[in-house]
Amino acid sequence: ILNVEQSPQSLHVQEGDSTNFTCSFPSSNFYALHWYRWETAKSPEALFVMTLNGDEKKKGRISATLNTKEGYSYLYIKGSQPEDSATYLCAFLTGANNLFFGTGTRLTVIP
Amino acid sequence: ETGVTQTPRHLVMGMTNKKSLKCEQHLGHNAMYWYKQSAKKPLELMFVYSLEERVENNSVPSRFSPECPNSSHLFLHLHTLQPEDSALYLCASSSREGLAGVNEQFFGPGTRLTVL
Numbered sequence: 001i002l003n004v005e006q007s008p009q010s011l012h013v014q015e016g017d018s019t020n021f022t023c024s025f026p027s028s029n030f031y032a033l034h035w036y037r038w039e040t041a042k043s044p045e046a047l048f049v050m051t052l053n054g055d056e057k058k059k060g061r062i063s064a065t066l067n068t069k070e071g072y073s074y075l076y077i078k079g080s081q082p083e084d085s086a087t088y089l090c091a092f093l094t095g096a097n098n099l100f101f102g103t104g105t106r107l108t109v110i111p
Numbered sequence: 112e113t114g115v116t117q118t119p120r121h122l123v124m125g126m127t128n129k130k131s132l133k134c135e136q137h138l139g140h141n142a143m144y145w146y147k148q149s150a151k152k153p154l155e156l157m158f159v160y161s162l163e164e165r166v167e168n169n170s171v172p173s174r175f176s177p178e179c180p181n182s183s184h185l186f187l188h189l190h191t192l193q194p195e196d197s198a199l200y201l202c203a204s205s206s207r208e209g210l211a212g213v214n215e216q217f218f219g220p221g222t223r224l225t226v227l
Contacts, residue, residue: 031213042220043115044216046216046217049213049214049215089154099216101155104153
């Protein structure tokens with residue numbers, strides 16, 4: 001079992017604030033890094049799949065960067081809104097076809 | 112609507128029962144997955160099916176038995192479970208090109224299982 005760490009575990013921000021959180025993963029045997037958003041009582045929803053070192057992806061106010069050499073990815077949310085409240089999961093794919101998830105960062109945006 | 116459905120949404124069973132969880136995807140995907148989420152633990156990959164063949168089995172106890180009769184349906188057969196098997200069981204699907212996990216996965220809503 002590989003260690004995928006996410007920090008912080010939880011986060012409260014005011015509406016309109018920008019925020020970011022971190023996913024750390026082993027720097028060897030890397031194939032892909034996934035980010036998912038999981039709202040309460042809903043299914044996890046894919047945000048990004050990143051495969052190349054230096055990748056930057058953006059979807060609306062959410063963006064992510066990837067550094068495979070040092071083993072981390074950042075997720076940024078610009079101008080947080082209450083609807084951004086969710087748990088954000090990252091998952092690391094190894095060459096052996098195993099997808100290892102972190103425990104997530106639980107974001108609460110206060111109106 | 113995610114295109115991946117799971118039934119039942121909630122299940123309570125005794126340790127001697129036999130039950131099955133069902134997953135169905137309408138997205139034309141060719142890979143399907145079972146995950147387990149226990150309280151305060153990360154999502155754990157249990158099984159991967161690609162083109163209806165099992166390609167991954169992450170040391171899951173034999174009391175969990177998957178079945179994939181076609182590319183749209185996935186079952187998880189449960190028998191003689193233990194209370195520690197109580198968890199949320201999620202199904203997911205994706206299109207497979209090479210490694211099954213490279214493409215984004217689409218998740219179902221999960222089955223909340225309680226073993227008494």
